[in-house]
Amino acid sequence: AQKVTQTQTSISVMEKTTVTMDCVYETQDSSYFLFWYKQTASGEIVFLIRQDSYKKENATVGHYSLNFQKPKSSIGLIITATQIEDSAVYFCAMSLYQGGRALIFGTGTTVSVSP
Amino acid sequence: GGIITQTPKFLIGQEGQKLTLKCQQNFNHDTMYWYRQDSGKGLRLIYYSITENDLQKGDLSEGYDASREKKSSFSLTVTSAQKNEMAVFLCASSPGTISNERLFFGHGTKLSVL
Numbered sequence: 001a002q003k004v005t006q007t008q009t010s011i012s013v014m015e016k017t018t019v020t021m022d023c024v025y026e027t028q029d030s031s032y033f034l035f036w037y038k039q040t041a042s043g044e045i046v047f048l049i050r051q052d053s054y055k056k057e058n059a060t061v062g063h064y065s066l067n068f069q070k071p072k073s074s075i076g077l078i079i080t081a082t083q084i085e086d087s088a089v090y091f092c093a094m095s096l097y098q099g100g101r102a103l104i105f106g107t108g109t110t111v112s113v114s115p
Numbered sequence: 116g117g118i119i120t121q122t123p124k125f126l127i128g129q130e131g132q133k134l135t136l137k138c139q140q141n142f143n144h145d146t147m148y149w150y151r152q153d154s155g156k157g158l159r160l161i162y163y164s165i166t167e168n169d170l171q172k173g174d175l176s177e178g179y180d181a182s183r184e185k186k187s188s189f190s191l192t193v194t195s196a197q198k199n200e201m202a203v204f205l206c207a208s209s210p211g212t213i214s215n216e217r218l219f220f221g222h223g224t225k226l227s228v229l
Contacts, residue, residue, distance in 0.1 A: 006157075033215045045205065047217040091157060095214040102148060102173060103218060107157040 002027045004094050006106035014114055018080045021109045023092030025073050032096050034075045035103065036064070039089040048090075051075055079111075087113045117142035119221035121206050126226045130198040136191045136224045138206030147189040148207040148218065151175055158205060164189055165212045193226070200228040 003026040013019045025034065034051045049061045051068050059066045067076035079086055092106040119140045128134045140147065146165045150158040160173030162181035170181055180192040189206060203223040209216040 009155075035217070037218075043203070043223050045207075045220040047219075050215065050217065052215065093158075102160050102163045102171070103158075104160070105150075105158040107155060 002029075002094060002096065002104050004092055004104050004106040006092055006109050008109045010110040010112065012112045012114065013082055015084060016081055018078060019082055019086075019111055019113075020067070020076055020078050021090055021111070023075050023077070023106055025075065025092070025094050027073075027094065027096065029096050032094055034066075034068070035093040035095070036066070036075075036077045037091045037093060037105075039091065039108070041088070045091075049077070082111075082113045084113050084115060087111060117144075117219070119206055119208060119219060121204075121221040121224050123224060124222070126224055128193070128196040128226065128228050130196060130228060132193075132196045132228075134193040134196055134226070136193075136204050136206075136226075138189045138191075138221060140187055140189075140206075140208045140219075140221075142208055142210070142219060143186070144208035144219070145186070145211050146209045146216075147183065148209075149173075149179075149181060149189065149191045150205045150207065152203040152205055152223070153201075161191065161204075196226075196228040198228055200226065202226055 032053045036048045039045045049064045051059045063080045065078045089108045091108045093103040122137045148163040149161040159175045161175045164183040182190045206221040207218040
């Protein structure tokens with residue numbers, strides 16, 4: 001069975017610093033895709049970044065980057081130069097290359113950025 | 116660009132009542148999803164559909180029915196609302212049927228059962 005676990009419930013950081021949040025996943029499949037989504041206070045959920053399991057290079061988009069450690073089944077999200085607007089709930093998710101294709105989500109990490 | 120519209124935004128029901136939530140997308144996406152979000156529990160998949168008239172059960176399908184009569188719409192029915200139930204139901208869509216595609220989400224329907 002597939003599972004995604006986010007153990008950090010909440011993180012508080014100061015503006016302009018770096019925040020790192022963890023995610024571990026379980027799957028028997030050799031090919032899969034890992035995603036991070038952001039849910040703002042209004043409830044809106046938006047896609048941030050994706051890592052393909054067969055790629056060794058960590059994905060980077062803007063001030064979001066990933067720390068993909070395949071042997072540890074870990075996909076961390078790093079946000080550099082945080083802004084107040086980065087305050088949100090961040091969800092890690094996984095989908096499989098074959099079989100059931102819908103996303104499986106973790107429980108989320110709430111990030112609070114203070115000025 | 117496109118948009119996913121969920122109606123109603125708020126739904127208050129009575130215990131045992133059958134309740135229907137609707138979702139429309141104008142992206143012309145193939146796949147649509149229903150997720151349930153409970154406080155502190157992330158998003159859990161109820162149903163998804165890869166094309167018109169197709170339905171695939173998620174882990175949380177018991178107690179729900181779904182219908183995809185048109186490519187652009189996907190409805191979810193709570194067959195018998197549970198007392199004190201509170202959750203947000205999120206509709207999403209993705210362009211095709213490939214696992215690496217991002218999902219686009221609606222703003223949700225907030226359900227409260229008295």
